[in-house]
Amino acid sequence: MHPYYRLFLLAFIIITFLFFTGCGGALEDFTGFGTGSSKIDDYDKIINIYASKYKVPVSLINAVIEVESGWNKDAVSPAGAEGLMQLMPGTAKMLGVSDSFEPEENIKGGTKYLGMLLKEFEGDYKLALAGYNAGPNAVKKYKGIPPYEETINYVDRVMELYEK
Numbered sequence: 001m002h003p004y005y006r007l008f009l010l011a012f013i014i015i016t017f018l019f020f021t022g023c024g025g026a027l028e029d030f031t032g033f034g035t036g037s038s039k040i041d042d043y044d045k046i047i048n049i050y051a052s053k054y055k056v057p058v059s060l061i062n063a064v065i066e067v068e069s070g071w072n073k074d075a076v077s078p079a080g081a082e083g084l085m086q087l088m089p090g091t092a093k094m095l096g097v098s099d100s101f102e103p104e105e106n107i108k109g110g111t112k113y114l115g116m117l118l119k120e121f122e123g124d125y126k127l128a129l130a131g132y133n134a135g136p137n138a139v140k141k142y143k144g145i146p147p148y149e150e151t152i153n154y155v156d157r158v159m160e161l162y163e164k
Helices: 003-021 044-054 058-069 089-094 103-120 125-134 136-142 149-163
Strands: none
Touching: 044 058, 044 103, 058 103, 058 125, 058 149, 089 103, 103 125, 125 136, 125 149
16 A cells, blocks of 8 residues: 555544534534533533523523623623623622522522523613613613613624524
């Protein structure tokens, strides 16, 4: 067997293996957040538990986490929001979250809050997300999504990921 043929065969086998195992990084799962991503896989079980408990779609929670923190459990915003779902300290306290940097507590609190907002705004995802970002009083004051550029962009980005 010619040496170049062996080299070609070996390269073909490796490329085929990488393609079919998804190691090439080009595959995406149905959530739009990629397969084999330790960021989402690490929290999948926790998210499913609280999604079911608080009646919030898993894909909406995933989208909120992606936009809020990029799956960084140690994220802190300039405004002081903390953790995966970027809970403000006062909101976290109201929700019974003692450590916003602990992923399960943060996901539980953030999902509970989303569930509360979905009830308050009668299942309207866009209004619930606007409330999550700007506060429910701002949504009530403006009788819809507040005219804040940050909130408008936030709702659009989360909904785009949610609908993927």
